[in-house]
Structures are given as C-alpha cells and as structure tokens.
Amino acid sequence: MADIAVKVHDLGKRYELGTRVNGGPTMLREALSNTFKAPFGKFATLTRRLRSRGPDTVSVSSAPPRYIWALRNVSFEVPRGQIIGIVGPNGAGKSTLLKILSRITDPSEGRVEIHGRVGSLLEVGTGFHPELTGRENTYLSGALLGMRRMEIDRNLDEIIAFAEIEKFADTPVKHYSSGMYVRLAFAVAAHLEPEILIVDEVLAVGDVAFQRKCLNKMEDVRQHGRTILFVSHNMQAITRLCTRAILISHGGIQHDGPAAETAGKYLMESVSTSAERVWSESLSAPGDGVARLRKVRVRDESGTTVDAIDITRRFGIEMVFEVLEDGHALIPSLAVLNESGTCVFITADRDPVSRGKPRPRGTETAVAWIPGNLLSEGLLLVSVALSTPRTLTRHFYQRDAVAFHVVDNFSPDSARGDWEGPIPGVVRPLLKWTTQSTAAAAAP
Amino acid sequence: MAKDLIQGVSIVDGAPPEGVPTSDSPALPLVKTVIEPSRGWVPLKLSELWEYREVLYFLIWRDVKVRYRPALLGGVWAVVQPFMTMVVFTVFFGRLAKMPSDGAPYALFAFAALVPWTFFANGLTQSANSLVSSSHLITKVYFPRVLVPMGRVLSGLPDLGLSFLVLLGMVWWYGLFEIRGRLLWLPALAFLAFITAFGVGLWLSALNVRYRDIQHAVPFLAQIWLFATPIAYPSSLLPEPWRTIYSVNPLVGVVEGFRWALLGSGHAPGLSLAFSTLAAVVLLVTGAYVFRRSERTFADVV
Numbered sequence: 001m002a003d004i005a006v007k008v009h010d011l012g013k014r015y016e017l018g019t020r021v022n023g024g025p026t027m028l029r030e031a032l033s034n035t036f037k038a039p040f041g042k043f044a045t046l047t048r049r050l051r052s053r054g055p056d057t058v059s060v061s062s063a064p065p066r067y068i069w070a071l072r073n074v075s076f077e078v079p080r081g082q083i084i085g086i087v088g089p090n091g092a093g094k095s096t097l098l099k100i101l102s103r104i105t106d107p108s109e110g111r112v113e114i115h116g117r118v119g120s121l122l123e124v125g126t127g128f129h130p131e132l133t134g135r136e137n138t139y140l141s142g143a144l145l146g147m148r149r150m151e152i153d154r155n156l157d158e159i160i161a162f163a164e165i166e167k168f169a170d171t172p173v174k175h176y177s178s179g180m181y182v183r184l185a186f187a188v189a190a191h192l193e194p195e196i197l198i199v200d201e202v203l204a205v206g207d208v209a210f211q212r213k214c215l216n217k218m219e220d221v222r223q224h225g226r227t228i229l230f231v232s233h234n235m236q237a238i239t240r241l242c243t244r245a246i247l248i249s250h251g252g253i254q255h256d257g258p259a260a261e262t263a264g265k266y267l268m269e270s271v272s273t274s275a276e277r278v279w280s281e282s283l284s285a286p287g288d289g290v291a292r293l294r295k296v297r298v299r300d301e302s303g304t305t306v307d308a309i310d311i312t313r314r315f316g317i318e319m320v321f322e323v324l325e326d327g328h329a330l331i332p333s334l335a336v337l338n339e340s341g342t343c344v345f346i347t348a349d350r351d352p353v354s355r356g357k358p359r360p361r362g363t364e365t366a367v368a369w370i371p372g373n374l375l376s377e378g379l380l381l382v383s384v385a386l387s388t389p390r391t392l393t394r395h396f397y398q399r400d401a402v403a404f405h406v407v408d409n410f411s412p413d414s415a416r417g418d419w420e421g422p423i424p425g426v427v428r429p430l431l432k433w434t435t436q437s438t439a440a441a442a443a444p
Numbered sequence: 445m446a447k448d449l450i451q452g453v454s455i456v457d458g459a460p461p462e463g464v465p466t467s468d469s470p471a472l473p474l475v476k477t478v479i480e481p482s483r484g485w486v487p488l489k490l491s492e493l494w495e496y497r498e499v500l501y502f503l504i505w506r507d508v509k510v511r512y513r514p515a516l517l518g519g520v521w522a523v524v525q526p527f528m529t530m531v532v533f534t535v536f537f538g539r540l541a542k543m544p545s546d547g548a549p550y551a552l553f554a555f556a557a558l559v560p561w562t563f564f565a566n567g568l569t570q571s572a573n574s575l576v577s578s579s580h581l582i583t584k585v586y587f588p589r590v591l592v593p594m595g596r597v598l599s600g601l602p603d604l605g606l607s608f609l610v611l612l613g614m615v616w617w618y619g620l621f622e623i624r625g626r627l628l629w630l631p632a633l634a635f636l637a638f639i640t641a642f643g644v645g646l647w648l649s650a651l652n653v654r655y656r657d658i659q660h661a662v663p664f665l666a667q668i669w670l671f672a673t674p675i676a677y678p679s680s681l682l683p684e685p686w687r688t689i690y691s692v693n694p695l696v697g698v699v700e701g702f703r704w705a706l707l708g709s710g711h712a713p714g715l716s717l718a719f720s721t722l723a724a725v726v727l728l729v730t731g732a733y734v735f736r737r738s739e740r741t742f743a744d745v746v
Contacts, residue, residue: 103477103479104584111480114477118477126584127585129506129510131513144585
C-alpha cells in the first residue's frame, strides 16, 4: 500500500437550515415542545431506520427538507509528502472540508483517516488575546495550534525574529499595527511542525516582502517531506507550491488533477467561458447577411480542444464561420486579453491565400497559431471579429468568445530558466541572450 | 518531536522522504485519527484530555493574566468580592437579623462560607458562558472542548488561594486558629466545589450554545443557589430529615465542611457530605456525557 497521509471517503456535511441559515440559536421553548412531540416521531424514525438501514436523508416530518448539503460524496487521497491545493468559488464547501479535516466539526456521513499529527491554520492569529504581549500570545497560540511548550521555548526567539517584532515582544498585541500582528501570527504558524499541515488562505495577508518570506517558508516545509493541504484563491501560489489540486464547487469535487490544470479549470469556470463555443443555429449566431460565426475553439497542434496550454507549446485559436454571400474579402481577427483586462495582442489573418480576395460561399475555418514561449501564465480571454477592411464593415464581433489558461510547468526549457519565484509581465518570451566577456589582462 | 516522527516514518517505510536526513532516532508510530460522524452517546476520551493538558494550562494562564491585568488594583479584586459580601451579610443578617452562627463570630462564619462559595459561583457563571465567549477558538482550532469550561472554573483557583489566605488571617485575628488534622479536609472540600461547578458548567455551557436562554438564567440560578446554601444562615436551622436531604446540594457539604475544619463549629462531615459528594459526581458524569454528545455541533451552531 502506498503511504497515504489523508484518506477521505465519501465525505458529506449537512447543515440544518433552522439553526444555521435562519440565524441565531433556537429557543428553548421550541426544543421543549419538540421533546413533547418527540416520542412518536422518534419511534417512527427508529423503525424506519431499522427497516432501511440507510442514512436517514428523509426528513422525519412531512415539511420540506430543512437542511442543505455543504459537501457531499467527496473522496480523495493524499500521499505523504504531497502538497495539494484546494480551489473553488466562495461557498463551494472548501472551508467545510478543512473544518472536518481539522476536527472542528463532525461530518454527517463518510469517513476520514489521517495518519500523522495535524496542524491547521484556518485563521490568522488563532487564540490571540489583545491584552497579552507578543511573547505571551506566542505561547498561547502555539499551544492551541498543537505545539508543545518545549518546542515553543526552543523556537521563541526565532519566531519573534521571523515576525520582526523584537522591540515589541513585551507589548500587548492590541497596540500592534495590523502588519505586526499578522507577521507574528504567521511566524507562530510557520514554526509548527506537524506531519500534516492544513492551511486556509493564510498567504492572502501581509505585504509583498512578507508574503515572499511565507512562500519560501512553505517551500522549506515541502522539502521536509510534510504533507500540506492548501486552500487559496491565488492561482499563482497554487500552481507554484502544489503538485496537485482539487477543484471543489457546489459541495463536490469537480476536478482532481495537476495543479496547473485544476487552476485552469477553476479560472475558466469563474469567467463562465470555456475553450470551445459553438453556435448551432445560424440565425441566432453572431453575424449579418454576409457571414455568421459558428464556432470558436482553442486547440493544440494535434487538433484537440484544450483549455490549459503548456507555456512552451504552440497552439491555435480556431474560428469557423459561414459565408452567406459571395464577393466579400473577409478578414478574421482576434484579440487576446488577460485577467486584468489588458489587451495582450490583436492579430488579423494575413495569409496570402485569402488576403484581399473574395471568399466563396460556404464554411471557412481560420486558425491563428500562437507560438510557445510567448504568453505569460494565467487566464486569457479571446474576442473574435470578422470584417471587410475596404468598406470598414464589421460582420460580427464576439467578445470573450473563448478562454484558455496558460500554465507554467516549471520546465527548464521555458523562459523561466532556473528561477523558481513568481514572474510578472504580460508576455514571457524566450529571448536569445548573448554575452561578451573580456578577460582581465593577465599579470605579467 | 515532529521531525522525529517523520524520520520514524522514513525508517518504517524504508524510503526516506526527500530532504530529511535519516537518523537513528527511535521510530515512533504515526498517530492515526479517524473522523466519522458520531451519533448518540459518545465515549468521554479522558486520555485525550491528558494529551491536551498544556492547552488547558495555557487557557487557565490566559484567563488569570487577562482578568486583572488592566485593573488598577489587580488581584486585590479577588478578595474584595467575598470580603464585601461578608461585610454586607454581617451588617444585615448578623447584626440586624441576629442570625445564629453556630457559636462562631458571624463575620467569620459568613466569610468561611463565602470563600468557597465565591470560587463556586464564579466558576459556574464563567463556565456557563465559556463556549459562547470562546466561539472564535471553537470554530478555528481543534482541542477537546471540555477544556474550555474546565479552564474557566480552574482559573478561579488563584482567587480562591488569595481569599483563603485572608480567611486564615481572619481566623488568626479572632484567635481561633489552631493546627488541626481536620484542616486536611480543606483541599478535598475545595475539590468538591470544583467538581460541582464544573459539572454544572458542563451542562450549562453545552446548553447555552444552542439555547442562549441559559445565559439569562445563570445569574438568577446563582442567586437562588446562594440562598439554598447555608451561607448567611447555619444549616442547623433546618430540622432533620430535611437537613440531610438538603445536602444533595453539594455546596452544603462544602460550606459546612469549611466551617467545621476552620472554626470547629458544626458537625464533622458525615452522611450529609457523602450525599453532597454523590450529587456532585452525578452532576459531573451526566454533564460530561451531555457535553460530549452535543460537542459535535458546537462549531456549527455557536
């Protein structure tokens, strides 16, 4: 058997709507009246349960169901030493999953097996008390997070140095700036040494320099062979730190695969645009009497539709349109925009075969080939258009027709080279560098 | 510790994880945790409490530090509360109502009862509210939830110690102090007060998570309990057999025992103390099971 650190089987969590969503605790009065009504109800449930032996998903009363499943049928395994990312939109069930894994809340069904000591960081500054000093809070928070007192004694100076609060170690944390507070909180967390670490979005805090420090610390942790479950909305962090990621939405696992692939899926889902779009009916397709758009897709060199593209690979954006009228010199073009809305480039068909010549009636398939090592990693949106340049007529323009995701697999052949940190920039071309060395004159 | 564990794994599996130097530290088995839905009554898992003893220690330590740090008079307040109550009782019950006090000076009679009572009453009110006021911890980190009410009750110990010293001083000032073997009963009696406060605290804190009605009822409960305990008056006012039945209130045993051990007044602990102890144990055990049973939903409901 492979060395499994966490094994999740068919996990589900149900919340009662009465206590959770409608807010506030139920009243004693209600509970008392339920108790009086209960004998028959309980008996009915019991007999039903004995007969069916299944989980009692059927509501006892005839009233509509008063619960929601925050998580259902979730199964996965995490091998020891793997860093696994968990991504998904807000309210998808990520936090519920982490809470079950950290034993904060009970599952409603299923089973989890954990081999090893678990440390979970679901918040910044767990257990911090404003009246206590930085040093005191280090002990309190450390103990709550699962450190032994001896471990804290041993790491105390290092924690305070890591947080850069040496001068304020004996000041109550209520007087700290928010930056100092967060730094201390993370420093305590960073010195946890459990075999399995569960982290929820902790990296979303602090300034850039401190975030870098935290990422490096996580890399250290990875190198010590520890298992990490890491929830984040930061896809860069996910693809950088994790080898594998799980996409959770609507309470279930939508995708489980390599981190970059999952991050791509998530980003695509978040813009609700996929790598292929087809207009099956000509009349409702974008266009006019001259031409109509029928299909746009992102494809790899072998012709397969793909939504995640390796940063080093060439790929094509394909446009299929129907020409309805002869005699127009039609030029397809497209614009590629990144997540922040910056236009990365615009390109138009300049193939001499079709350029300036009228296109015959029928279906045209045009592919724009984008070389590898051009785009930066991340989500990209494609808008397509078809126009007749001579008369300045635009036959159709489809904004955000398709989307794709460029992923960086940390290949040494990419523009990244040996650098492992984040790389900003809209494009990441692989450029040729030359160096001229002039040797120092040798001493006579 | 954790490093040792990881190395332990590597030895067990024969394949060391990357970056971890193998050493000849002893191979420790990995802790295996199984998380499953729990239904109905669940075991108490007392061994887990021992495992988390340091968390308990730090929770108590936090409560003690935080309670008096911002106060000008600090720990003096621990003594002021029972002492002022004693003064009020002495004036109204002792002087005006001429309440009998089993032969001891009334002030001493009242204070000897108020010292354990204050520990109990504070423990009770603090622990009843403890889970709700610790919701930030309960929803963010795992540890046995029992430690929350337990820590709250135990954090009253320094207060108890301080006011007990004042009590000893008073006994000495009245010239009644003598070294007696029965003084050895005092820690046991304080423990009985702890068990009672903790047992009731378990019940109330667990219920309070779901029904906030509890937090409105607690001050009232404490007040009733104060009068159901022979603090302002001696239990000798009650005729038998009521007096023995009355001692199902564990605080009766505690208070009477304190007076007997310190002042030599009243009766030696007998049947009534046995009753009190039994009642306290029943409260504690039922409280523990009720608490454990509702524990699983705390994080969802609080």
